Amino acid sequence: DGGITQSPKYLFRKEGQNVTLSCEQNLNHDAMYWYRQDPGQGLRLIYYSQIVNDFQKGDIAEGYSVSREKKESFPLTVTSAQKNPTAFYLCASSIGPDGELFFGEGSRLTVL
Amino acid sequence: GIQVEQSPPDLILQEGANSTLRCNFSDSVNNLQWFHQNPWGQLINLFYIPSGTKQNGRLSATTVATERYSLLYISSSQTTDSGVYFCAATGSARQLTFGSGTQLTVLP
Numbered sequence: 001d002g003g004i005t006q007s008p009k010y011l012f013r014k015e016g017q018n019v020t021l022s023c024e025q026n027l028n029h030d031a032m033y034w035y036r037q038d039p040g041q042g043l044r045l046i047y048y049s050q051i052v053n054d055f056q057k058g059d060i061a062e063g064y065s066v067s068r069e070k071k072e073s074f075p076l077t078v079t080s081a082q083k084n085p086t087a088f089y090l091c092a093s094s095i096g097p098d099g100e101l102f103f104g105e106g107s108r109l110t111v112l
Numbered sequence: 113g114i115q116v117e118q119s120p121p122d123l124i125l126q127e128g129a130n131s132t133l134r135c136n137f138s139d140s141v142n143n144l145q146w147f148h149q150n151p152w153g154q155l156i157n158l159f160y161i162p163s164g165t166k167q168n169g170r171l172s173a174t175t176v177a178t179e180r181y182s183l184l185y186i187s188s189s190q191t192t193d194s195g196v197y198f199c200a201a202t203g204s205a206r207q208l209t210f211g212s213g214t215q216l217t218v219l220p
Contacts, residue, residue, distance in 0.1 A: 033208070037153075042198060042210040058207065059113075088153055097206040098142040100160040106153050 003027070004104035006091050011109050013078075013085070021076045021107045023091035031099070032074035033092040036060060037106075043090060049074055050097055078109060086111045114139045114203030118211035125189050125218050133184040133214045135199030143202035144175050146184050149213070150195050158184070158197075189218045 004025045013019045035043040045058030049068040063082025091104045115138035146158040159173040175182040196213040
């Protein structure tokens, strides 16, 4: 089935450690996105990529990094520089910048 | 960037009641979507509706782009409709911006 797969679903990390969240899509979409959601809040854009080998910062990019080496994959690294990394992270993709967005099931990161 | 405001922030209904959720946006939009977030956090696509009216079963949506608002109608609500409803819009910056959501609780 076509869709977006995020892994892991749950992740625990000690302070000071980097962690990478995986996002893979088989929808043949050009655009991919990472959002962060805090409890009781809406979604905020971290990074997005409209095409392979190119990506742009969103509203809250500090402390995060991404890569887009393949069309299907858009991993997000939460670095030790991110001051409040505990959150729900959602990956999404669309056929283009104004296309309908589809989301993965999310990854819950907890920093101990 | 574009601003997206949703109302009401919270809504409690008895099963079988109808409801209307509103989304206002500050600029012209290229994309307007409605999502339902279930208790497990998954975002379910409801409508892709930058303009016009669409219906899907008990749900329908209308976007009046010239007046910068969209409405989501839920008829004959069921307990499974509970959750958070988000509106999101893309403006000239071509980034999808989310509203803060409407928390809907449907009581049996």
